[in-house]
Amino acid sequence: MEKSHNEDLKMLIDVLRQGNAHVMELEAHLYNYETLSSETCLLLSSKLQSTFATAITMIKLMEQRGLRSPPSSATDSPRSQSSERSFKEQERREMCKKRKSLPRWSEQVKACSGSAMEIPLDDGHSWRKYGQKDILGAKFPRCYYRCTYRHSHGCVATKQIQRSDNNSSLFDITYRGAHTCNHGFQKPSPLTNEQIIHQNQSLMVKTEALSSNEHKPESSPYFSFPLTPKSCLKLESNVFSSSSNPENYEGLDSEIADIICASNSTTSSETLKIDFGVEQFVFDSEFSFDFY
DNA sequence: TGAATTTGACCTCA
DNA sequence: TGAGGTCAAATTCA
Known part of the structure; x- marks a missing residue:
């Protein structure tokens, strides 16, 4: 469990590093009028969005894993029907709140x-x-x-x-x-x-x-x-x-890996896939991803 | 037989 | 309390 969590973190960091590389590439183009074009900016913007979307999805999956109770087995104490119902209701309410924020x-x-x-x-x-x-x-x-x-x-x-x-x-x-x-x-x-x-x-x-x-x-x-x-x-x-x-969600590790693969293929195909619901992204000129 | 659709019941919120 | 949104069992389709 701990090991797979660390692997997830490592993959997440790789994805964010990839995003950082795209930011630097975009910055380089912005300072070089010879290579600067709207197509290039759009492409890099698309790559960045895809990278962030992948990172967010990975975090969500990791969060799911963290919140999820261990798989049921014969040794598990059975959850009462009423508590299961209230659990479902609570889950449903959470989902409702989340949807509203989309x-x-x-x-x-x-x-x-x-x-x-x-x-x-x-x-x-x-x-x-x-x-x-x-x-x-x-x-x-x-x-x-x-x-x-x-x-x-x-x-x-x-x-x-x-x-x-x-x-x-x-x-x-x-x-x-x-x-x-x-x-x-x-x-x-x-x-x-x-x-x-x-x-x-x-x-x-x-x-x-x-x-x-x-x-x-x-x-x-x-x-x-x-x-x-x-x-x-x-x-x-x-x-x-x-x-x-x-x-x-079964086998989250492989799923996260799938997401990264899908994201990479998306990135390479110049497809804008994800829009972000943040009101504004402001990257400081000094912006960089710092890990560890 | 699995996937997609239909539809009545249920839930949330104004 | 009712309208809108979602769930999930039943049904249909390929």
Whole structure:
């Protein structure tokens, strides 16, 4: 147990060191106008985000391991049904709190004309439907989807799809939480700055005040991610304070290793995968990762 | 037969 | 207390 914990720490430190290298590389480019380009910055930014996402996921997994009770066996004292129930309820409440702190953003998507189902275009991720509700005052029901890899990777991303009342060919899609899995994401084709700007202008994106306390322009800046231009992200709070709650983690060491591999492949493929729910990252010019 | 969807029940919060 | 969100058993699908 102690040994595997140290191994986890070692892997985590390696990931953070990798992030530090990306910061230094970015800094080097910033001071060298010959190599400085928006594409380079975007790529390094994407690498950094991926690195941090990996580190966060690893910490979450380690935290899960630390909190998890030892595996049950014949020698274990059986937990009473009532305490088990209260444990589940407590776990559920924690999950509810964590979900609330996840970043949320919405967009409108035109129905896929031509297809019989007229469902919105696939966004590149793999989703599983887990519920449907009739919404008061709405003509059409709201469908609830979560990431297919929620259990296997603890990915907390969810989305809600609801057909627009005014225009039935439009779907309102609300996303919550960034994908921490590395599955099913289609690499976007490389775009020039002009293309990105044009796409941002031409796309129908609607980000509304999703709850009464959200409209705080000073404290809740809007973030946009060039590689996912259809999304205009509004941050609600610090996602670092939230954590996923993987329900069935077995063999955490190998899983963490998988995450690192996935992250590395993501990094090398220039795919922006994760957005962070922090309001601001400010790297001091003297910033560095110090270990030990 | 495993994965995905459906749907009624349950929980949280305003 | 009711609306919205999620769970989980039942059902369907490939």
